[in-house]
Amino acid sequence: MPLKDSIEAVRSEFRAALGSFPDNPQDVESLRVRFLGRKGAIAKLFAQFAQVPSEEKPRYGQELNRLKKEITEQFNTAVAQQQSESGSAQETSFDYSLPGYPFRLGKNHPLTQTLDEIKEIFTRIGFSVAYGPEVEDDFHNFQALNIPEHHPARDMQDTFFIEKNIVLRTHTSNVQIHLMEENSPPLRYIVPGRVYRNEAISFKSYCLFHQIEGLYVDRQVTFTELKGTLEYFIHQLFGPDAKIRFRPSFFPFTEPSAEVDLWNEERNQWMEILGCGMVDPAVFENVGYDPAEWHGYAFGLGIERITMLKYHIQDIRLFYQNDVRFLEQF
Ligand code: PHE
Numbered sequence: 001m002p003l004k005d006s007i008e009a010v011r012s013e014f015r016a017a018l019g020s021f022p023d024n025p026q027d028v029e030s031l032r033v034r035f036l037g038r039k040g041a042i043a044k045l046f047a048q049f050a051q052v053p054s055e056e057k058p059r060y061g062q063e064l065n066r067l068k069k070e071i072t073e074q075f076n077t078a079v080a081q082q083q084s085e086s087g088s089a090q091e092t093s094f095d096y097s098l099p100g101y102p103f104r105l106g107k108n109h110p111l112t113q114t115l116d117e118i119k120e121i122f123t124r125i126g127f128s129v130a131y132g133p134e135v136e137d138d139f140h141n142f143q144a145l146n147i148p149e150h151h152p153a154r155d156m157q158d159t160f161f162i163e164k165n166i167v168l169r170t171h172t173s174n175v176q177i178h179l180m181e182e183n184s185p186p187l188r189y190i191v192p193g194r195v196y197r198n199e200a201i202s203f204k205s206y207c208l209f210h211q212i213e214g215l216y217v218d219r220q221v222t223f224t225e226l227k228g229t230l231e232y233f234i235h236q237l238f239g240p241d242a243k244i245r246f247r248p249s250f251f252p253f254t255e256p257s258a259e260v261d262l263w264n265e266e267r268n269q270w271m272e273i274l275g276c277g278m279v280d281p282a283v284f285e286n287v288g289y290d291p292a293e294w295h296g297y298a299f300g301l302g303i304e305r306i307t308m309l310k311y312h313i314q315d316i317r318l319f320y321q322n323d324v325r326f327l328e329q330f
Contacts, residue, residue, distance in 0.1 A: 003048050003060055007067055010041045014071050021078050023086075028079065035071055042068050110330040111210060111319055114307040115192050118212055121236045125229070127190045127214065132175030134194055138165040140174040144286040145253040153252045158198035160207075168196035171300055172213035173253060176279075179215060180287035185294050186218040192303075203315045204271070210303035215279075217289070217296035223256065223278055226297035230260060230276060238262070238310065245270065254298055255280045262309055271309060274301045 001009070014035055022028050035041045045064055052060055108116070119129055133140075138149075147153050157170035175191040191213040199205045216225075227246065234244055243263035251257045254277025261270035276299035281291035304316050311330065313319075318326050 003045070003052055004063075006045055006048060007060075007063055010035070010045060011067060011070075013041070014074070018074060018078060021082065023082065028082075032075060036068075036075065042071065107327065107330060109319075109327065110307055110311060110313075111303055113330060114303055114310065115210065115212070117237065118233075118301065118303070118306075119190065119192065121233055122190045122212075122214070125232070127188050127216075130175060130179060130189045130191050131193060132172070132178050132191060134169055134196075135162060136167055136169040136174045138167065140177045141167050141169050141171075144177040144283065145173055146280055146282045146286070147252045151252065153250075160196050160198050169193075170197055171195050172211040173298070173300060175213055176215050176253070176283070176298060177287060180217070180284075180289060185289060185296075188216045188218075190214050201317070203317070204305065204308075206304065206316045206320065208320075209316070212301045212303060214276075214299040214301075215296065216298075217279065217294055219293065219295065221278070221295040221297055223297070226276060226278070226299070229297075230274070230299060234260070234262065237306070249275060249277075251275055251277055253280050253283050254278055262306075264309060266312060266314070271305055272302070273305045273309070274299055276300070 017031055017035075022031060033040055037043070042064075045067070049057075049060055049064055123129065141159075142154065143149075159170050160168040162168065172191050172193045172195060175189075175193070179187060179189055179191075193211065193213075194208055195211050196208050197205075199207060201207060214229075216229075231244070234242055245261050246258045247261060249257045249259040254275075257275065257277035259272050260274045260276065262273050263269075264271045276297065279296035279298055284291040284294055284296075304319060307313065307319070308316065
């Protein structure tokens with residue numbers, strides 16, 4: 001019989017055998033030997049293959065290998081199916097006490113979570129969200145905010161310089177100026193963003209951190225409204241029992257000015273979380289608003305400090321190390 005026909009004959013013989021697949025293990029084994037054994041049908045085909053003329057070898061070689069693969073796979077599938085049906089080997093070999101694979105979920109960084117929560121609280125009471133540049137000119141970061149060159153207040157914020165008059169912003173207050181330059185009053189915004197200071201690094205200070213600036217300008221704005229808004233915000237974020245105090249302070253761009261401290265249970269001390277005040281008339285003049293007509297308040301929240309108090313985190317540097325053992329906890 002020519003090899004071509006022999007191949008087809010073995011193929012249909014195996015098909016027939018599959019159709020009545022034996023369930024006794026000895027018969028399964030002799031079926032395997034009959035087709036795949038050392039002297040089985042496939043081996044015989046390879047012996048016959050040795051005789052074909054060499055120009056036909058590539059074609060028949062491929063055919064034969066395909067048949068061998070086909071029969072091996074179908075045989076194995078039939079055996080596996082039989083075993084799972086009879087419920088023997090498979091089930092007893094599975095150890096149900098093995099621990100499962102851990103299921104890892106990605107999460108937002110704790111600072112992002114705090115930022116989102118704060119944005120949510122302020123947008124609920126009528127603030128819009130705006131953003132501004134981190135690389136800023138001296139005018140927007142300092143001068144327009146009533147901090148002239150050589151003013152001692154510049155020492156409050158050690159500055160990273162890009163060029164002579166270009167800085168990494170030291171606070172988000174620069175965006176107060178952009179907002180007022182680009183919009184006419186009234187306006188009510190919060191401005192989240194990164195700020196940079198060349199400070200001595202410690203558990204509560206880092207060279208970069210986040211603030212949310214707030215700015216409200218209208219015809220009649222009072223300090224009482226500022227105080228009420230900030231108290232409302234803090235109690236929304238920390239709950240009704242949060243202990244806070246307003247402390248008189250100084251900023252060149254607000255008058256009067258205050259800082260707000262939150263009581264830190266763990267350290268048994270007050271922690272400063274924001275600066276605020278009534279927009280100084282000089283600032284309104286710098287952006288072309290008439291200070292006789294317009295009034296406003298502004299505040300700047302420190303996001304790292306707030307997050308540390310909220311989640312009992314002892315060191316600001318943890319936010320910037322990206323250690324998953326820390327991040328996983330939020
Ligand atoms: N810009 C001030 C700071 O970074 C905070 C502040 C913002 C104070 C707005 C008053 C008004 O410390």
